[in-house]
Amino acid sequence: MTKPVCLVVGAGAGIGGTTAKRFAREGYHACLARRTDKEGLDRLVGEIEAESGSATGFILNAAEENSIERLVETIEADIGPIDVAIYNLGAQIGDRTLAETSLKAFEMGWRIATFGLFRLAWALCPHMVQRGKGTVLVTSATAAMRGNGGQHSHAAAMGGRRMLCQTLNAQFAPRGIHVVHIVIDGAVDAPDTLGKMLGPARYQELRERKGLEKDGLLLPAEIANTYFHLAHQHRSAWTHELDLRAFSDLPWWNHPSLSL
């Protein structure tokens, strides 16, 4: 295959799938990996192909030993060199007190959000180093910047992820690999994640109150625009960290200013 490959780990109907489509539209072969929903995966592949793009779908249990590693090897061997990898798995389980956060849930948060990225880098970076180039875009969250109440599992996992992005950058940027830590600071208009967490009724209510014409939810297609830009920054001017939020949302560092 002569197309460059864009691998999306965590390719649901939100940021992952939408970004995959965007890269496919620009000439990449999209490799889509997600844990469940073969049907949704096939639909995504179909949608990309309907736009004359090309894509391959993979069902992947990222928590499973060797799964990510094998996926990388398979793609590198059978499809082509992975030019861009997007790590888009999270383990947000909603607000839970410490007592409600089981050891298992805490460990799973780390396994998905921190360890999975480590394993992806472990498998992929040697390939990229050999080619002297490559991009790893990491979808992250405000929880990587500060730990809110109820976010024991998510924040600890994302905080680890952020530091890992920095250590990867420290080692690999000089070798031509661009690692970006992207802080999504707000609710994304994504049926697979936010929609599932809230349930259909509350999700629709939120979309009507903040989203739709009001742009108060992060739109995946607009996020994908910035992902694409980041993957194409020239190596003389790379971004390592940036935030993304809806214009009407309160940044994580601000408290509401009641008197304005």
Add this chain to the structure above:
Amino acid sequence: MTKPVCLVVGAGAGIGGTTAKRFAREGYHACLARRTDKEGLDRLVGEIEAESGSATGFILNAAEENSIERLVETIEADIGPIDVAIYNLGAQIGDRTLAETSLKAFEMGWRIATFGLFRLAWALCPHMVQRGKGTVLVTSATAAMRGNGGQHSHAAAMGGRRMLCQTLNAQFAPRGIHVVHIVIDGAVDAPDTLGKMLGPARYQELRERKGLEKDGLLLPAEIANTYFHLAHQHRSAWTHELDLRAFSDLPWWNHPSLSL
């Protein structure tokens, strides 16, 4: 005029002028303001016009009372609504001990790097609020994130600038004005600033050692790419802060890792 206007305050031969050219190429009327060098300013305007773009040059002493304010009013009245403003003035004076940093130099640092932005916002934001949209891109520096030895004036001024970007964002983002704090973390291949600070011989030596084919200096044209992207992010997914550095440079938060 039907073209949108892009105002660049601090339009030398580096980030400012190059970004102005980029916006002009994309259909903006570029308003270029700089303190001195009428000839260089005219040359920039000429280069833009030679590419079928349009531009107006202004000699502006930003430290002078009312200067920025008058410039904004003049452009809004005579040229057109300012869609994008790029504040690109700094006051880097090189490393100086506290004893070598005069009260005057310290004040001038603030006057240019912090107060000037405040005055620009003061004059411009009301216009943008009326239109419900606008972008303010602020070129900043690592000194806004941490204060290195010898940077008393520059760091204090840039730290103030960073916080001001956040307070502007807090008030104006919900009104549709996109304020971005752009951390340039490294040396820019710019003859007007770096070149002047180092002198021609050391500048050329640095370019040969790190820049040119090695991409080890930040290239203004590549920075301009990201500026343009930021100015065109959809309001559902705005970036407020990001860093830019050459792939081979040490980020400000890292110490060299001797053993790797």
Add this chain to the structure above:
Amino acid sequence: MTKPVCLVVGAGAGIGGTTAKRFAREGYHACLARRTDKEGLDRLVGEIEAESGSATGFILNAAEENSIERLVETIEADIGPIDVAIYNLGAQIGDRTLAETSLKAFEMGWRIATFGLFRLAWALCPHMVQRGKGTVLVTSATAAMRGNGGQHSHAAAMGGRRMLCQTLNAQFAPRGIHVVHIVIDGAVDAPDTLGKMLGPARYQELRERKGLEKDGLLLPAEIANTYFHLAHQHRSAWTHELDLRAFSDLPWWNHPSLSL
């Protein structure tokens, strides 16, 4: 005089005066400087003397040219070497929109909160360098860490102050001068500042709701404990930055977690 001197710039009835008393109780001669209220100043000196301490009061307009510089020289010449300096001036003017923040107010914020500290350091550090030791404790605010809505003047000034503390630390820590940036993250139970900003009725209401037996306001005497500790850290284990807040208050980096 054989007592070490502790200079407090901004010695009102809150953090400044209370800290001065604490140092006086521990054997320091307290030099108290404040802008107005000679009577209150004399009362503070009297209270210190009533506890068998010693103190000198100064009325000081810190914004006035050469005022801080002269104060330092006077104390060094007439009273004794300044061992500890506490810079406790701020310029919080409450929440104001950009339009409500005059150029004059913005400049005064910087002049008091950033430039005054620069001038203090300029005058004092050479003395301390000669002695190979000294402590500069800087009372700062959350506004140094992030810019909230309505805080244009305060945040820009405090952001500059924070970076200045870092550049001072970078130059002077290796010479034995301990500079500490202390982030007061919450309302202080201080009649001179919070009390004046809120007015007596709202202040009393707040004290009853959060403070008094509830410890929901920062108590100056408890803050003073930590100031004293910081000034006596051994140089092998110095703190440069820390936060202080009431246990029941939301840290600046947290948003309320509604569901817990």
Add this chain to the structure above:
Amino acid sequence: MTKPVCLVVGAGAGIGGTTAKRFAREGYHACLARRTDKEGLDRLVGEIEAESGSATGFILNAAEENSIERLVETIEADIGPIDVAIYNLGAQIGDRTLAETSLKAFEMGWRIATFGLFRLAWALCPHMVQRGKGTVLVTSATAAMRGNGGQHSHAAAMGGRRMLCQTLNAQFAPRGIHVVHIVIDGAVDAPDTLGKMLGPARYQELRERKGLEKDGLLLPAEIANTYFHLAHQHRSAWTHELDLRAFSDLPWWNHPSLSL
């Protein structure tokens, strides 16, 4: 027992053991837990008793399921209420490239540095909540603030730890539990950790070059002073995060300033 209990998890000859001694000297019963070296542990207990203090030693494999949890229950049941817990375990393995960092090492880093603290909090916080008070002091590292080259395992684990400290603080501070994240930013003069990592010859060379009379290594006894202060801050003025470093060391956020 009527003495308050101070539990130190990770009580070697450096910060842990020294802090335990300090608390014992101030009237606490010290519970010392460490993974190996029963002899060293007994010696520590003996030294505390020789100063008329009281202490109990525990050999604890913190990575083992249920070990920390059982320790907490044992102490609470048999010795007394844990007033102060100091989590002092780390998993610094020195600089290693990604290829040299095994999955196992990366997981172990997390298991010790992040998960262990989570488990301690899980077991201990309910007890403290019932009493409406308690202190958890967490020894952390610069790696929690930024990820240096070669620190994949350590930084990811410490970054997770830092966020966990914040989520614990968010939930438990209002319930009277003081959680502190202490950033040790430099080499500690500790034979058990630094000494083992460097080997006796390099350790002694470093001590002679930077430490001893030069105070260029963090002295455990001085660190313990600040730990003790933190544990006794009044709840109206708590610190959540602070740094500690030797006066002559470069803070993590600074690059050397060559020209000063």
